[in-house]
Amino acid sequence: MNDFLFWVVLLGPALLAEGLLARYEVLVYSVGWRSPNAVLPEGVPYARGAAPDRPPDAYLVYLDGIGKRRARDTRDGGQLVLALIDRAPELRILGQVQPYSPLAAPLADRPVWAWLRSHAGLLLFLHNVMQTFVAADHRYRPLYNRAVGSQIATQLRLAGYQPDSGMPVVLLSYSGGAQVASGAVDELHQQLHAPLSLISIGGFHNGANDVSQAEHLHQLTSANDWIERVGAVIFPQRWRLFRWSGWNRAVRAGRVVTHRLDPATHVGAGQLHQSHRPAA
Template sequence: MNGFLLWALVLGPVLLAEGLLARYELLIYGAGWRTPTSELPSGVPYARGAEPDRPPAAYLVYLDGIGKRRVRDSRDGGQLVKALLEGAPELRVLGQVQPYSPLADPLADRPVWTWLRRRAGLLLFLHNVVQIFVAADHRYRPLYNRAVGVQIATQLQRAGYQAGSGVPVVLLSYSGGAQVATGAVELLHATLRCPLVLITLGGFHNGANDIGHAEHLYQLTSAADRIERVGTWLFPQRWRWARTSGWNKAARAGKVTTLLLDPATHVGPFSYISPTAELPDGRTHLARTADTVIRLIRARQNAIKDDTLP
């Protein structure tokens, strides 16, 4: 009990401060006091995979979960992106977008967070969790959607995407990245005039964003994913009776397909991207997830030709 009280005394003020300050970056963006950065560190490519000198089969933007702290990192050390590139070299893949920073400012590169990371790394995750709820808040959602939508569009164009080219853009999101992905649809549609496909992996989002301009959304989930289910319970826009929400309108229009990746969990040694947990067919959870994403992308491409879907 004493240990619990100590943690409460330490984290209580931190949680309060984070809750009060979480909006500051978005407000700075909205006021125009700082311009979002679009340059990447030296040696970091704008995309990997197919070369931009000829149109790739699709551009894939990976929006990671709350573990995203810098340009290069991801919760699995980049293993999912690597598996996608190995399995589908025809894709051009971007993994540098900062879903939890309207100013596209990597969290781990900020001096105060560098100091905190050495002493209280949990706060890095806490910051990104709070950003998800800022992005979902109806007061800030339009501005947040625009900020990160512009960031994604800019990175795509720097990676060689030509507006109006007809090359599909796939937004692959993990966990809270789904809130950002669904929020970026409107701006990407208007700015790049691109066919959009969304793939959520354990997607945690409020269901309020209008995804009507997306061709389709594939919801990859699992009965063992408790965190994803919390999102469906927590946000009323995900409830079936909320018929006017963006999520339910898309579902009624036949634009949402749910695929189960049982028995994967949201995080941990049996997560969707585990390189060690094995299925009865011998594949790892990571390999199955990558295979599924690639199959869905290729199915959409074939659908353009023959008007059929699996």
């Protein structure tokens, strides 16, 4: 009971604070006080994979789950990106996008969060969870989509992408990254006129975003992924009843292709995120 009360005391105020502060970045962006940061930390390349001196077959942008805190890290320690580079060297891969920061400000590089990481690491995840719900909120969703879509377009240009070139762009997302990926479609289409495809792994999203400018949305899922199922239940736009939501229009148009990865799970041993790692 003492442990339970401790977490209630700790997380109660934290949830309230995050509920109030999670909107800060998107509001600052909306009034033009700050623009998304395009400069990467020293030693972080704008893209990996296909060499800059030859055109790739496609650009792939990886949008990680809620564990994403900085340009370098990913939830699995970078193993998925390494597997992609190993199995598809013809791709130019970007893994530095900050899906939970409209201003592209790495969470772990902020002084207060650096302190929290060493004292209450759970709050780092809580911040990104709240940002996912801000991205899904109808009041902030258009601003959030434009900010992160612009961030992705900028990073693609810096990685060598030429607008109007017809070069395919793939948005690969994990968990809450699917909310951001689906929201970025319109902005990327407007800025780059790129042929777009989406791949979601255990995608947690509200189904409200219009993905009609994407050629396909490949959904990698499993019956054991309870987190993805929660998203399909709590967001009405994912229900079949809401026929004109962005998700249901895409399903009826045949853009959504489902790939079963049973019995993989969302987290823990056998998670979806690890399903395509190369054998040791």
